[in-house]
Amino acid sequence: MQPQALPGFRDFYPADMALRDRIVRTWRRVAARYGFEEYDGPPLEPLELYTAKSGEEIVGQLYSFVDKGGRDVSLRPEMTPTLARMVAARANGLKKPIRWFSIPQLFRYERQQRGRLREHFQLNCDLIGEPGHLADAEIVALAIDAVRAFGLGSADIRVRLSDRRLLTALLEAVGVSPAQVPLVYQVFDKIRRTPEDVSVTRLSGAGLPGPTIDRLLGIVRARTWSELDGLGAGLDRALAQGDPLRRTFEALQALGFGDYLDLDLGIVRGLAYYTGTVFELFDARGELRAISGGGRYDDLLRALGGVDLPALGFGMGDVVLGELLRDRGLAPDSVSSIDVFLAAITQDDLPHLLGLARELRDAGARVEFALAPQAVGKQLKLADARGARLALVVGPDDRGRGEVMLKDLREKTQESIPRDAVRDRVARILGDELSS
RNA sequence: GUGGUUGUAGCUCAAUCGGUUAGAGCGCCGGACUGUGGCUCCGGAGGUUGCGGGUUCGAUCCCCGUCAGCCACCCCA
Missing domain, CATH: 3.40.50.800 (Anticodon-binding domain)
Structure with missing residues (x-):
């Protein structure tokens, strides 16, 4: 048996390379339309860059080792810490808002499955230095255009939007204690593929009373603002936390992306550092994993790099997108190699x-x-x-x-x-x- | 990391109940075709049946292990 590529790593034959190249070129073109500038950093970083403040979830899946100089190092699992370092180092000299993008190859050590390898290329777009809702709309719009540019429309792609501020306020208002929040997140994350009685059992197992569980199910199932507003009395103050997200919706509708949007407070991004808007892109048929995800992380740069700047961004991998393009017949045909x-x-x-x-x-x-x-x-x-x-x-x-x-x-x-x-x-x- | 499932030619697949030399299509190489492409016809190469062990007179087939893919869980860049 010939040596194969390591599990989760890919050989790119010319036909594969043609698809990858189309994806990367299209991403660059779209990012440029939004005024984003490209940057890059090292693929190998000090381990502590990720163990320090980044989401705890990521640490267990780091592709890390000790180098020949005895340093603890890791292949980069995400771009945000590198970005934070780079921005922090020159924060005073950079004109805000900063619009930067990168297409790094990222790595993680984890058992692979379809759409999930140990290595992938990921479009990363971040907007730094602007706390307002128009920045949120810009980022979501860019994410949508980054798939729309391949010929995918609102019949193929759905965007689910939520907001941590709103969700947190709602959970508190219906009586979920801070200790119960992680479990509620877990249940919300699986709500679509879990029978209702299982979800209810898990919630009641955490000590939540029946009426609270009913309200939680109402929150996670609401798909429109009016559904959310109709959830019952006593939530007005919490619902006021939804104003930024409402304005983001309005801006996206004005930008012409209203057809793509779903309100979905069940969106739970794994990364703990999100502080506001969070969103994910899915294929409309629901056959594949998330195509893209992102959100606002206003506190991360201060924690990571020492500069206090609001920021938000998203990542979009080439694996799931590539599968979707192949499924829809949008991958490049055999290309002509000579003239x-x-x-x-x-x-x-x-x-x-x-x-x-x-x-x-x-x-x-x-x-x-x-x-x-x-x-x-x-x-x-x-x-x-x-x-x-x-x-x-x-x-x-x-x-x-x-x-x-x-x-x-x-x-x-x-x-x-x-x-x-x-x-x-x-x-x-x-x-x-x-x-x- | 846990559980399940599948591994036969470059690709997609076949091979009767455990039985002779593991086949086909596509692709690849060559020829028909030494001044003209796609088509057609003919021929050829290519296999330790993922790998290792066991049972058996005999294993692609049954059993165990292992590696890899896929699915679910965990988790989700």
Whole structure:
């Protein structure tokens, strides 16, 4: 048995690379539309960067080890601590609000499953220095556009939005004690795939009385603001905590993304540092894991980097998105690897052909030719398999006339043209394809 | 980390009750085809049946272990 890639790590064959490349390029393009600048940091970091303040959940899954210098290090499981360090180091000199994005390869040591590997690429977009609801709307809008740009619409994608401030206030208002909050979060997180009686049993097992449980179920099931407002008396003060989220909804509707949004207070992001808006993107059929998730973390930069700046952001991995694109037939078809194939009839034609290759490559064309003597038919077969638009056939007869045979493999036409005119003709036919 | 389930050619799969030399399609290579591509026809390469052990006259098939994939749990970048 040949050595394989480590569990959870991927080999990218050209077809896989084409998809990954499309994803990454599309992300860059969309982030740029929102005025975001790209940054990056080290893939390997000191272990303490993650054990210090980051979510406790992540620590157990760190891909960490001791390096040859005896340092405790970890492959980065998330980008936020690195971002916090970088922003903190130059916080005074950076114009706010900061709009930065990165597409790091992230790692975690955990048993893999579909859509969940030990390594993935993740679009990270963060907006730092703005506490207002328009920043929240911008981030959510960017997350939506980052999948919309692949051709996915509101029929394919749903966004579920919640707010920690609102949820916390509601739980307190209905009588959930701080000690009971973690369990309530757990139950909320699983509410969609758990029978109701199981959820009720777990909640009552934590000491919550029946009426409180009923109200909790009402909170987690509310999908509109009016449903939430109708949950009963005594919640007005708590519901007032929902104002920022309401305004975020309104802004997103004005931006034209209303069709994508669902209110869902059952969204429980694992990372403990979220302080306000939290959201997740899912495929509308509910077949896959979350495509993206994020939220507001106004206290994290102070805890992590020492600068007191409000911030929010989201992450979006390439694995689930890639699966969704494949499922929907939106992955790239077989790509053409060359523009022009050069075919020689005899060995004597080779110097002529190599000169053409140099000239066309200098002009920006993607050029290939047979590396060993072959029948012309065979060479053209290869040209076809490569997806070449054009083929140039050079033989003794052509050379005698100072010409070459230009074949358009797509149009199935051919004509003999002067050798000196090749470059211009090829450039004209390929047109825009050259500049890309 | 726990439990379940599946591993046969590069890919998708077949192989009777445990029985001879493990097959097919696609893909790949070559030929028909030494001045013209996609099609067609012909041929070829490619397998320690994931790996290791056990039962048996005989194991792709039964048993145990292990590794890997998938599913659920845990958790969720």
